[in-house]
Amino acid sequence: MNKHRIHRVAKLTGLSKDVIRVWERRYGLVQPSRSSNRYREYSDEDVALLRFVKAQMEQGSTIGGLATEGRDSLVARMRLVTPFTVEDQKPHDHLLDDLVGLLEPIDKVGFERKLNGAVAVIPFEEAVQRILLPLQRRIGELWHEGRLGIAVEHYVTKVIQQKLFSVMNQLPVNEFGPRVLIACPEGETHEIGAQAVAYTAATRGCQVYYLGCNLPISDLVLFCEKIRPDLVLLSLTEAKTEAAMLLQLQELEQLATRWPVAMGGQGARAFGNLLQDTKIELLDDLTALHSRLMILLSMRQRVYQ
Ligand code: B12
Numbered sequence: 001m002n003k004h005r006i007h008r009v010a011k012l013t014g015l016s017k018d019v020i021r022v023w024e025r026r027y028g029l030v031q032p033s034r035s036s037n038r039y040r041e042y043s044d045e046d047v048a049l050l051r052f053v054k055a056q057m058e059q060g061s062t063i064g065g066l067a068t069e070g071r072d073s074l075v076a077r078m079r080l081v082t083p084f085t086v087e088d089q090k091p092h093d094h095l096l097d098d099l100v101g102l103l104e105p106i107d108k109v110g111f112e113r114k115l116n117g118a119v120a121v122i123p124f125e126e127a128v129q130r131i132l133l134p135l136q137r138r139i140g141e142l143w144h145e146g147r148l149g150i151a152v153e154h155y156v157t158k159v160i161q162q163k164l165f166s167v168m169n170q171l172p173v174n175e176f177g178p179r180v181l182i183a184c185p186e187g188e189t190h191e192i193g194a195q196a197v198a199y200t201a202a203t204r205g206c207q208v209y210y211l212g213c214n215l216p217i218s219d220l221v222l223f224c225e226k227i228r229p230d231l232v233l234l235s236l237t238e239a240k241t242e243a244a245m246l247l248q249l250q251e252l253e254q255l256a257t258r259w260p261v262a263m264g265g266q267g268a269r270a271f272g273n274l275l276q277d278t279k280i281e282l283l284d285d286l287t288a289l290h291s292r293l294m295i296l297l298s299m300r301q302r303v304y305q
Contacts, residue, residue: 003041013050027067044123052078091134136192174205178230178296183211190237193265204293217251236267
C-alpha cells in the first residue's frame with residue numbers, strides 16, 4: 001500500500017497541512033507512521049478517511065463529534081458510503097501515452113520507474129481505476145491492432161497483475177468477512193476484470209477466494225461445496241455466441257440454486273437479456289459491485305451483532 005507525505009495528503013484531501021497536524025494532535029483520528037528521517041507517512045486509508053471526514057463536515061458534522069465516534073466506526077461508515085467517483089475513474093491519458101512510448105523499443109527501467117512513480121502518489125484504488133485498468137485496455141488494444149508484440153503485452157500485463165496482487169496480499173485477512181469466490185468461467189482468458197473485482201472485494205473486507213481464469217463450472221461447483229461461499233462472482237470479457245452462453249447459463253443456474261451467483265464484464269453485459277430470466281444477477285460495473293458487497297457486509301454485521 002502507498003505511503004504519502006503530508007504535502008501530498010494536503011493536495012489529495014484539500015485540507016491544509018496545519019489542519020491535518022492539528023487534527024492529529026487534538027483528535028488522533030489519523031496517526032501517521034514516521035519514516036526513518038521522521039517525516040509523517042500516511043496510508044491510503046488515512047487519506048480516504050480524511051476525505052470522508054471533510055465531506056461529513058461539509059454536510060454539518062463537527063470534527064469533535066466525528067472524533068468521539070472513533071476511527072473504526074468512521075472507517076466502517078466510510079466503506080458503506082464511498083463508491084468510486086467519476087473523478088477517480090478518469091483515465092490518466094498523458095501518462096498512458098508516455099508509458100506506451102517506453103515499450104517499443106522496450107525501456108524496462110524507464111517504464112517501471114514512470115509507472116511506479118505515478119501509482120505511488122495517489123491512493124491505490126484511484127491508481128487501479130485511472131492507470132492500471134486503462135493501461136491494460138490500451139496495451140490489449142495495441143496487441144489486437146497488431147501494433148505491439150505478444151511478449152511486450154505479456155510483460156505489461158504481468159506488471160499490472162503483480163501490482164494488484166502485491167497490494168491485495170498486504171491487506172489483513174478478515175476471518176469474519178463474507179466468503180467471496182471470484183473466477184472466469186471456462187474459455188475466458190481475459191483476467192484483469194476478475195482481478196479488479198478480487199481487489200475491490202478484498203479492500204471491502206471480504207475473504208476472497210480468487211481462482212483466476214478458465215475455470216470449468218464442474219470444478220467451480222466442487223469448490224463451492226468445500227467453502228460454501230456467500231457470493232460467487234464471475235467475470236466474462238469475451239462475448240460468446242448466444243448458443244454457447246445459453247449452455248454455460250444452464251450449468252450456472254444449477255449453481256445459483258445453491259449459492260448467490262453474480263456476473264459482470266462486457267461479455268456478461270452483452271447477454272443481459274438472457275440473464276434476466278435466470279437466478280444469476282448481472283452487475284454492471286465496479287460501482288454496482290461496491291453496492292452489492294455493502295449489502296453482503298451489512299447482512300454479515302447484523303449476524304455478528
Ligand atoms: C486486454 C485484452 C486482451 C489481452 C488479455 C490480457 C489478459 N491476460 O487478461 C490479450 C492481448 C492477451 C488479449 C487476447 C485475446 N483477446 Co482480447 N481484449 C483485450 C481488450 C483490449 C481489453 C479487455 C480488458 O482486459 N479490459 C480491462 C478490464 C478491466 O475492463 P473491462 O473488461 O471493461 O472490465 C471492467 C468491467 O467490465 C468490470 N468487470 C469485469 N468483470 C467483472 C465481473 C464482475 C462480477 C463485475 C461486477 C464487474 C466486472 O470491471 C472492469 C473494470 O471496470 C479488449 C477490447 C476492449 N477494449 O475491451 C479485447 C477483447 C476482449 N479481446 C477479444 C478477443 C477475441 C481476444 C482473443 C480471443 C483474440 C485471439 N483471436 O486470440 C485473445 C484470447 C484471450 C487471451 N487472453 O489470450 C475480443 C472479444 C470479442 C468478443 N467476442 O467479445 C475483444 C473485445 C477485442 C475485440 N474488439 O474484438 N486480449
